Amino acid sequence: MSDLPRARRLGRTRTKAPSRVGTGRVPGAWAQLAVVLRTPARTTEPLFARAPRPWQRMLPYVVAALFVLSLLPVTITVLTNDYQAGGGWSGAFGVAQTVPLLLAVTRPVAAWALVLAADTLGAVQLLGADVAGHAWPWTPMAVVGYLVLMACLGLRESVRTLVGVWLVTGAVGVVLHFFQPPGAADTAALLFVLAGVVLALTGALRGLGDAQQRIAEQESISEAERSRRTLLEERARIARELHDVVAHHMSVITVQADSAPYRLPGMAEPVREEFEAIAASARESLGEMRRLLTVLRGDGGDGGGVGERAPQPGIGRLQQLVETTVRAGQPVDLSLAAEAAEAAGAAPPAVDLSAYRIVQEALANVVRHAPGAATRVSVTVDADEVLVLVVNGPARDAPVALESSGTGHGLVGMRERVRLTGGTLDTGPLPDGGFRVAARLPLDAGPGAGTTPANEDAR
Structure with a gap:
């Protein structure tokens, strides 16, 4: 786990430059x-x-x-x-x-x-x-x-x-x-x-x-349009997932505001009216979110599926994800202490979900590009941040057809999720032919978390 300290020291998001596949040198003058x-x-x-x-x-x-x-x-x-x-x-x-x-x-x-x-x-x-x-x-x-x-x-x-x-x-x-x-x-x-x-x-x-x-x-x-479309699709996917998280909290606020007069008898009329206004605003916000989600889901082909209504995963389900990958023939070693899983339960929902998705995409990339390679997954949670590290060795088998266990957008999705939480991402090849993905997700995102500077979008 020697790469974890390096992940802590990351000051900005870095990604591997695209390889020049199919642009070999022209032999001879x-x-x-x-x-x-x-x-x-x-x-x-x-x-x-x-x-x-x-x-x-x-x-x-x-x-x-x-x-x-x-x-x-x-x-x-x-x-x-x-x-x-x-x-x-x-x-x-x-x-x-x-x-x-x-x-x-x-x-x-x-x-x-x-x-x-x-x-x-x-x-x-x-x-x-x-x-x-x-x-x-x-x-x-x-x-x-x-x-x-x-x-x-x-x-x-x-x-x-x-x-x-x-x-x-x-x-x-x-x-x-x-x-x-x-x-x-x-x-x-x-x-x-x-x-x-x-x-x-x-x-x-x-x-x-x-x-x-x-x-x-x-x-x-076409490549520029494909990259832009991939980015927009991944942002829409993240927005759909965050909808479930935010909708839960808004529903709790609505229930608490509606039930306050019954739980706290003898409430003054101005206070009762204030709670009614809070409940009405929360219900209106939930309606707006549902309408926005309908737009983000586009054609609605997957809007009513079981996967859209299922609870969003988090760090606590990494063990299940790794076991599924191992059963598929990919050797994966997970390092996740019980204390880390418990501490992740108190993490912000966006951080908890982002950590899971980053590991999911990293493992999906290993299956695509380095099948059979020994892979190490480490998730560490402390008082300030969540550190995610996925390291795989060189491919042991020939690459196989693309599978669909991840969101399908690889490093683009990782970068967007890290930017959403105000963290940093470091990806790149290793000297032995493997690959490393290291992400730092702060538990207490500052005011600028999730913002996108103009120069970052340009890059």
């Missing part, structure tokens, strides 16, 4: 690059702008520069030597057809318009050259540069834009086909097909990335 490819940048960002490493963010610029440096001299040489175009025209068209590839990293639509215009003017210029046996209207270098441009477009633009680019490419090729010189190898259909394939592949890649991003955003929203 190329796998990370594949992730970046599946989540293309937005239209206002360069390609790979969200890559995790600087060299990955620079990669599109490097690739575009390499294509420009390789295609530019080859284009000028081929146009000059093979197509017998003038040196000036060859240089001008070589620059116009290749340099805009650098712009494709950030503005692919503008780069496509410049390249398509340059390729079209180049094809028109070659009408007066000797193109027999050569590719026309698109030279091999123009085809390679155009496909690189299609890849940039596919990773950045919408499907409507990609379809429009593809159709314009085909339309320009069809128009130029009517002016095809004799003996030239027509490359309009080739570029149309290859451009469609590249656009389809890169567009599908972009669509996959967008879908994954939407799924991730929806999962984040």
Whole structure:
């Protein structure tokens, strides 16, 4: 029980940070690059702008520069030597057809318009050259540069834009086909097909990335909503349980106020009227509580069940809870002195109920996540507080399906119950693979017990 002193020293509620299940590291830089490819940048960002490493963010610029440096001299040489175009025209068209590839990293639509215009003017210029046996209207270098441009477009633009680019490419090729010189190898259909394939592949890649991003955003929203719903459900459950406790006291007040004139004969009329007012106020309060409980119970599916009408458990029933857990196959050792059980009977009902529920949830979590693990439960009651400690070792068996012995909200419910009584909670893993739950519940809660600071709710 060496953890009990530590539980006494707790000054604030602490809980274990959520584990990152299913978010394993991406193995290798190329796998990370594949992730970046599946989540293309937005239209206002360069390609790979969200890559995790600087060299990955620079990669599109490097690739575009390499294509420009390789295609530019080859284009000028081929146009000059093979197509017998003038040196000036060859240089001008070589620059116009290749340099805009650098712009494709950030503005692919503008780069496509410049390249398509340059390729079209180049094809028109070659009408007066000797193109027999050569590719026309698109030279091999123009085809390679155009496909690189299609890849940039596919990773950045919408499907409507990609379809429009593809159709314009085909339309320009069809128009130029009517002016095809004799003996030239027509490359309009080739570029149309290859451009469609590249656009389809890169567009599908972009669509996959967008879908994954939407799924991730929806999962984040769903997780936040699920956490909030769990918190609200647990608070409603606690309110229902406290209703039974408070209703008992209000019923006692009503009975005492109603029976006072009979138990104390000779009571003055003003005193009798005062007791009648007290009884009326108590009955009205009970009615308001019942109406509030009807709202908290929601659909009423479990509002009339035996469990809702049964007396609320406390520390005195921990032995029965532990015996039930042991019969289910979970080894549990309970440390609860007879004096502690008797002292707990005088504890505030909220503290008595909270201590029981914390042990119940802790044991339910052990059954879920560490079946067969040796578990120690210790409850100590002194003049000032109730200390609850549940420690389990590593799991001996494989986890089983969720059971329903607890309220179903685990650490969330524990935290809310501890906050209700003004106590503290400490949960966390142990070095040997086990887990510890330590709660301190003061018997005399101060004025601020049960309040929820704004920063606590925000956290």
